Amino acid sequence: MEIGLMLLRLVVGLTVTAHGAQKLFGIFGGDGIAGTGQFFDSIGFRPGRVMATVAGLAEGLGGLAFALGLLTPLASAAILATMAVAIWGVHFDKGFFAQEGGYEYPLVIGAVALSVAFTGAGSLSVDGWLGLPLAGAEWGVAALGFGLAGALPPLVARAAVTRQHA
Numbered sequence: 001m002e003i004g005l006m007l008l009r010l011v012v013g014l015t016v017t018a019h020g021a022q023k024l025f026g027i028f029g030g031d032g033i034a035g036t037g038q039f040f041d042s043i044g045f046r047p048g049r050v051m052a053t054v055a056g057l058a059e060g061l062g063g064l065a066f067a068l069g070l071l072t073p074l075a076s077a078a079i080l081a082t083m084a085v086a087i088w089g090v091h092f093d094k095g096f097f098a099q100e101g102g103y104e105y106p107l108v109i110g111a112v113a114l115s116v117a118f119t120g121a122g123s124l125s126v127d128g129w130l131g132l133p134l135a136g137a138e139w140g141v142a143a144l145g146f147g148l149a150g151a152l153p154p155l156v157a158r159a160a161v162t163r164q165h166a
Contacts, residue, residue: 005122006069012112013067016079020060023052043090044158051154058082058150066113069125072134073143076117080147083110085154110147117143 022030031039033052040055041048062078065071083106091103098104120135121127127134 002122002124005116005119006124008112009069009116009121009125010067012079012109013063013065013075016059016063016082016109016113017067018063020056020058020063023056024060044161045089045154046157046161054154055082055085066116069121069127071132072121072125072127073117073139074146076113076143077146077150079113080110080117080143081150083107083113084148084151088151088155089158114140114144114147 018028019030022028022032023036024033026032026035030036033049033056036052036056037047037049039048040046040051045051058078059082062075062082065075066079086106087103087110091101091106094101094103096102096104118135118137118140120139123129
């Protein structure tokens with residue numbers, strides 16, 4: 001069980017980290033802060049460069065901490081926040097399936113992050129090695145609350161921009 005949990009954290013965490021690196025550094029086929037910022041501006045997330053930086057840091061640092069199992073509920077909250085923004089701010093109106101641009105992928109990533117916040121990172125993690133008891137319903141609920149709270153500012157700001165241009 002511990003190896004399976006570690007593999008799940010590594011694959012999901014490093015995948016999210018790579019998405020953050022795309023935004024921050026323009027590697028792995030990404031557009032960097034300037035290009036991602038332009039895209040964010042075009043869909044109402046303003047100022048785009050700031051939003052791209054925040055999203056890139058949340059994905060990069062949150063994903064890396066998640067992969068390591070380091071302060072896992074906080075890492076899960078960072079991932080959940082960015083996935084919630086992606087779902088409601090970018091993909092929701094395109095339906096469910098990813099091939100149509102839908103929210104399937106960020107939903108799965110967010111659900112994995114939240115699930116691990118509830119179960120804990122396991123013994124093969126930094127949390128486990130440090131003896132941090134960061135598992136259980138209270139940690140999962142905290143990650144959910146902080147993740148959704150983290151998603152609100154960019155979504156509310158985007159809604160205000162969208163109303164101004166309607």
